[in-house]
Amino acid sequence: MAIDVAALRARFPSLAQGFAFFDGPGGTQTPTPVAEAVARTLTAPLSNRGLVSASERNAEEAVAGFRAAYADFLGVAEGGVVHGRSATQLTYDFSRTLARSWRSGDEIVLSRLDHDSNVRPWIQAAGRAGVTVRWIEIDAATAELDLGSFGRALSARTRLVAVTAASNVLGTRPPVREIADRAHEVGALVFVDGVHYAAHHLVDVPALGADLFVCSPYKFLGPHCGVLAGSPGFLETLVPDKLLPSPDTVPERFEFGTLPYEILAGATAAVDFLAGLDATGTTGATEATAAGRAGDAPGTAVSRRERLARSLRSLHDHENAVRARVEEGLRALGDAVTVHSRARDRTPTVLMSFEGRDARGAQAHLAARGVVAPAGSFYAYEAFTALKLDDPALRVGLAPYNDFGDVDRLLDGLASFL
Incomplete structure (x- = not known):
């Protein structure tokens, strides 16, 4: 099953303020449950x-x-x-x-x-x-x-x-x-x-x-x-x-x-919320002991661990699709953007710097457009030192509620910054 992203986003009151949040690695938004x-x-x-x-x-x-x-x-x-x-x-x-x-x-x-x-x-x-x-x-x-x-x-x-x-x-x-x-x-x-x-x-x-x-x-x-x-x-x-x-x-x-x-x-409620992502995106803490869904044998109870496995597989697919849109858009911006996240196996997290431009300027430019993407070294002192990374760099990290509309706003903001 797939995540219903629109239904999921409706459970996050902070999203109603109109921001596109790409600061998930520093802390996610909070769902109502x-x-x-x-x-x-x-x-x-x-x-x-x-x-x-x-x-x-x-x-x-x-x-x-x-x-x-x-x-x-x-x-x-x-x-x-x-x-x-x-x-x-x-x-x-x-x-x-x-x-x-x-x-x-x-x-x-x-x-x-x-x-x-x-x-x-x-x-x-x-x-x-x-x-x-x-x-x-x-x-x-x-x-x-x-x-x-x-x-x-x-x-x-x-x-x-x-x-x-x-x-x-x-x-x-x-x-x-x-x-x-x-x-x-x-x-x-x-x-x-x-x-x-x-x-x-x-x-x-x-x-x-x-x-x-x-x-x-x-x-x-x-x-x-x-x-x-x-x-x-x-x-x-x-x-x-x-x-x-x-x-x-x-x-x-x-x-x-x-x-x-x-x-x-x-x-506890956060775990239960995550366990329901692959259904409608609307699961809350009260469904911790929910019974089987469509696709399960009639009357079969599905454990929370099993529901977590199912939901996180769907989340992985969703976040990979959104990450692909981010990376495709960054490539279209050309040599002005240097992407430092290049490992074969990685999370939907992208660290970047800009030729001749300060990442904090990019952060401020995006923030003025309602896009939250932080700049810094994020307590990764050893990595920044070992790789001689620009400090600050801009980090774009995905969370379950990010969608393609968020990505389009991010890429439009970066294009106008560069």
């Missing part, structure tokens, strides 16, 4: 978690619903789902915990392709532990990771490999499973930044070979927070700093303070 889930949780009776009063049970249900939704979304057990304020915060927390077992002479391997949130926490932790940092370099010709450099960086002393599943600026998707398998052969842990990847592909954490995986629901239609996933058994081996009376069970031992129940409810 997600906002309603946040408001409904905040305005219902609500207390700290417990089982005595209705308000306590509402909090418990918000937490349980969140864990179940992200277990389905990521292909993991509910007991392996950890909430955090952001992916950056979760990475810092776990870097400090993991580094306690590192010793002088140990090594870690990082990627030049990554957002700094999957670089700096590890560098800082390594510095405190006296651990050597080695690098997977980028092939400048392809904007892909140089796996030869990975082979040279990996050794029997490697304790951890941290790598992105998709670059937030170039869209490049490295072969995470191959990297993970090679890391595991030498006994290293694998930490995967899936923030950009999870917005465009069905995530299967075990299939990726990730020991720990982080993502951010606000990159895929949810509220601002972060999620970390790992196997409950592995999480049991990690002992973070925590308050003495707070739970020592997994995953609660990694969640500090009172959880934001309304945010958990909104993040």
